[in-house]
Amino acid sequence: MRAATPDSSIPDGSTRDDDARRWSADDAIGALFAAHYRGLVRLAVLLLHDEGVAEDVVQDAYVALHRRWRRLRDADKALAYLRTSVLNGARSALRKRGVAERHIARGPDGPLIVASAETGALSLLRHREVLEAVRRLPTRQREAIVLRYYAELSEAEIADAMGVSRGAVKSHASRGMQALRQSLEAAL
Missing domain, CATH: 1.10.10.10 (Winged helix-like DNA-binding domain superfamily/Winged helix DNA-binding domain)
Incomplete structure (x- = not known):
């Protein structure tokens, strides 16, 4: 893995050329993870009310971004991509939870x-x-x-x-x- 060159930095709002984007996906995702993981998890927790599921949703978003890094047209929009992925993942988890809750037998007084x-x-x-x-x-x-x-x-x-x-x-x-x-x- 090569180090970032002065003209291509990790996506923190600065720009990078296509060549740098190809060889530094691990570095870029690592920097995004270090800077934004906790905030994205808090966002997902507020939407899902379940920390474990929220962490899974955020991790899935990072994995998806890593897989798509070479096809990302604008590295400056990587954080926006992550937020959208987390929001969509939370929506999906809520839908799944709703289906599961409709099919779970409950007692006469509901959950304890x-x-x-x-x-x-x-x-x-x-x-x-x-x-x-x-x-x-x-x-x-x-x-x-x-x-x-x-x-x-x-x-x-x-x-x-x-x-x-x-x-x-x-x-x-x-x-x-x-x-x-x-x-x-x-x-x-």
Whole structure:
């Protein structure tokens, strides 16, 4: 494996030529992994509510990017590709979970939920209420809210990740915030 040359750096927003992209996929993916893995896992956890599945989704996104690295037209868009892959992977996992939940036999009282001692603290309860309210949002609204307020992406980046227009992002985010306000006010 060769070291990066001065005119071709790891994809951190800088540009690289096609030749450098071919021989440095491992270096590029490694740098992206080091810089963005934790943030992408947090994003997936917020969408999926399951850390193990979230890690799998993010790892699958990195593997897919590595496989496609030579065909990637613009190395500067590798992070956007990863975000979109994570979002699509989370959607797929949620669909699979929904199918599984519809086919799982439940007892008369539903699943058993055991609360920990820490959940008695007011701040944790409020945090849980907010997360539950976000979980109840429709998928597109939840995605727009998480990408906007947690991942701190711009409207253009969110639109790119979700595969919708900027206007649709504004609409989903606005409706999501309105639904959150109503849900949290009702809980008070």
